[in-house]
Amino acid sequence: MPSPPRPTRAGLLANPRSDRVRAVRALSRRAVRHRQGLFLVEGPQGVREAVHHRPDLVRDVYVTPAAAQRYDDLLARADAAHLPVHEVTDEVLAALGDEGASVSPQGLVAVCRTETATLESVLARAPRLLCVCAQVRDPGNAGTVLRAADAAGADAVVLTEGSVDVFSPKVVRSTAGSLFHLPVVTGVGAAEAVDAVRAAGLAVHAADGAGDRLLGALDLSAPHAWLMGNEAWGLPTELRARCDDVVRVPIHGLAESLNLAMAATVCLYASAGAQHPVGPA
Template identity: 60%
Template sequence: MNDHVERRERPVLTNPAAERVKQVRGLSRRSVRRRTRRILVEGPQGVREAVHFAPEKIRDLYVTAEAAHRHADVVEPARQAGVVVHEATEEVLAAMCDADTPQGAAAVVDWSPASLEEVLASEPRLLVLLAHVRDPGNLGTVIRGADAAGADAVLVSDGSVDVMSPKVVRSTAGSIFHLPVVTGLPVGQALAALGAAGVRRLAADGAGRHTIDDTDLTGSHVWVMGNEAWGLGASTREACDEVVRVPIHGHAESLNLAMATTICLYASARSQRND
């Protein structure tokens, strides 16, 4: 729980080798994140979203003196919400963080994935299922794009990169606090559950006979996106209701996973707004 005692001056953290610093740095390891159910949020944008959307989950906030002044719109609301704010030197922030340039702010936040049952109970209209995504930047950018498009949740299969890793969290730019993220899903079981719930399953694949331009995207559906290197397996495509491709009008061979996913989600969002 957060420390809700009265505000008091705390000493500036100056020792990069201190035990507290080592504990925060430990969140760069998957085993520590899984055991503690905590993530490290680096940079003012991600910290801002945590403060605004999940202040009760912030364990500690660390800022340099310069960042505290420059980002008072983050620090003051955090203090008002009872978040423990520690001033630290740039050397301490660098020792705590995974990023080369943490930009003077970091927070330790309690975070747990949602469940597929919870998501389906909310009667979602727009979802994305990532099958064996391996690149942390792609995963974080998909979460950010899904948030921007108004998707109801992001579903991540087993065998994927850890959603809780600092690189993924940074790439979401705070969107990880805006919508449910489900992790560790066996693809076949997830597709079966989605189909049983009446969610239409659209496999995004270059081999699709239909494009997003001539596919009905008005009802409840999930975009199923494959691995960056090998795409979707035949069994996954066959388990979906339709295989749909993103048309390429120029000379590009293909689209980045995050780019293709965002295009699909925005096409769906446009169709559903006009529904």
């Protein structure tokens, strides 16, 4: 049986100074994202994950003719979900994206609706593994932690108040699509988050280079959360005191420390190994 015909696209968008292009490009600014409840997703990886896993959040997809041929399977999925797909020139595609980006969007950009979870809704699902980031400011770190949490099977990531905007183009790119795979909570106070997580029955392990317990000494098979601190000043004393323990990743070589994203990845994978043990091959 022949496959149904692909939907007919509107005419090629060729004016990089059109109102539509200006409106999309403005989403690089936090105030505009907050006001409109929309954000940019650039590149085939992020757009693919949005279309595959959260098509309900996708408002528009923009693609160059060359990329339309290269990513035909992605666009077929978008068509099946009845998502608006617009073909654009290379010049328009470049004008749509984040002007501060150092990488090319490779012919694909999507506009998606912002959506965050509440801490209450996350805890109501009886999570086994959470990652709480206290005032994380670096976009690359925030995105990489979210990606690592996704890969380790975490149930959610919490970015406390004072953290970078999870919908900024740099964070979105760094998540490599993981933003569309697991709930993200934003704007909650760090102390409030720790207290709520512990009240829900999860242990909270603060990751800190000065911790008095080694990562390998923990039993991570029970439900728990990792608390990660700010890149520059770590975790304040009063916040560490609210946790069940303060844990350090052992350093066996001459490196002074691990950066936030590396430490979070190591801790999350230690948790994944304890909660999802792999038997002998």
